[in-house]
Amino acid sequence: MQIMESAREIEQYKQNRYVGRNRRLMHEWSAIDQRFKDDPDINYIIRKRNPENLPTQYEIIFKVKSFCGVGQPDENGLCKPMTADEFRMKITIPNNYPAVDSKLEFKFVTKDDQGNEIPHPWHPNIRFFGDFAGRVCLNTPACGTFTDLAWYVDRVMSYLKYEKYHALNTPPFPEDNKVAEWILEQAEPNGWIEQLRNEN
Numbered sequence: 001m002q003i004m005e006s007a008r009e010i011e012q013y014k015q016n017r018y019v020g021r022n023r024r025l026m027h028e029w030s031a032i033d034q035r036f037k038d039d040p041d042i043n044y045i046i047r048k049r050n051p052e053n054l055p056t057q058y059e060i061i062f063k064v065k066s067f068c069g070v071g072q073p074d075e076n077g078l079c080k081p082m083t084a085d086e087f088r089m090k091i092t093i094p095n096n097y098p099a100v101d102s103k104l105e106f107k108f109v110t111k112d113d114q115g116n117e118i119p120h121p122w123h124p125n126i127r128f129f130g131d132f133a134g135r136v137c138l139n140t141p142a143c144g145t146f147t148d149l150a151w152y153v154d155r156v157m158s159y160l161k162y163e164k165y166h167a168l169n170t171p172p173f174p175e176d177n178k179v180a181e182w183i184l185e186q187a188e189p190n191g192w193i194e195q196l197r198n199e200n
Contacts, residue, residue, distance in 0.1 A: 013054070024098050025054040028149045032058065035150040042157060047090065058091045059109070060153055065199055066160040068119035069128075070182060079182065081192050084119035089136065089156060091149060106152065108134035123159050124167040124180035137175035161200045162193045 010033055018026050029046075036042045041063045048057035063086055070079035092105040108120040110133050120126070120134050127135040136159075138152055158164040166172060167180040174180035187193050 016052075018052070018054075021097065022050075022052055022054055025050070025056065025093065028093070029055050031148045031150045032153070036153070042153065048092075056093045058149070060089045060091065060156075062087045062089065062157060062160055064157065064160050065196065066162070067122035067196065069122050078186055078190070081122065081187065081196075083196070087119065087121055087160060089134075091152070104149070104152070106136035106138060106156065108136065110134045121160055122179055123162070124165050124174040124176055124183050125159055126175055126179075128176045128179050135175065137172065162196050165193075 010030055013026060014030065016026075032044055036044060043061040043063075045059040045061070046055045046057070047059050048055070050056050065083050065085050066087065067081045068084040068087075069082045071082060073079050088109040090105075090107050090109060092107075094102045094104070096102040097104065108126060110117060110120045112118050120128070122128055125137045127133055127137075136156060138155060155164065165183065167174055167183040169177075169180070183193070
């Protein structure tokens with residue numbers, strides 16, 4: 001598996017006259033490569049391909065400092081944030097994509113290939129606890145059938161940088177309520193979010 005698949009390979013596949021789903025898969029691959037080929041903070045790996053050799057699953061590597069959990073409460077009851085410098089997210093494209101009822105799956109990798117836990121984001125719009133740990137909430141009016149994957153990846157990067165987050169118990173509701181509660185009660189009042197933004 002190669003990081004940052006070559007433009008030559010993409011151009012070779014572009015010569016094929018794809019239709020339907022395969023045409024969209026080719027578009028997504030081209031858009032991701034074009035957007036991130038020179039970006040030092042975002043790389044991608046193709047994890048799965050369909051019989052026509054077009055990508056159906058990506059792993060996105062974000063090289064950015066972000067929260068990855070909190071420490072034990074101190075004498076004042078504060079749970080200070082912990083940070084990591086790299087996060088990995090899988091994008092899985094379902095078989096009937098891009099049908100309206102066909103949802104893309106965005107999920108941060110929480111374990112490596114050997115089953116060891118690896119850092120994943122501590123963000124109110126990314127599930128941290130439970131069976132669905134790592135799941136990303138991207139429910140926004142801007143998302144739609146014609147939104148390409150590169151747009152979603154950029155949005156997730158804005159989550160990791162805490163340029164975008166929703167912690168209030170109002171629509172669209174937070175994906176992880178425990179993280180949202182910490183954001184409102186500790187991170188915002190203590191300026192930790194602003195500090196993280198300044199470090200990126």
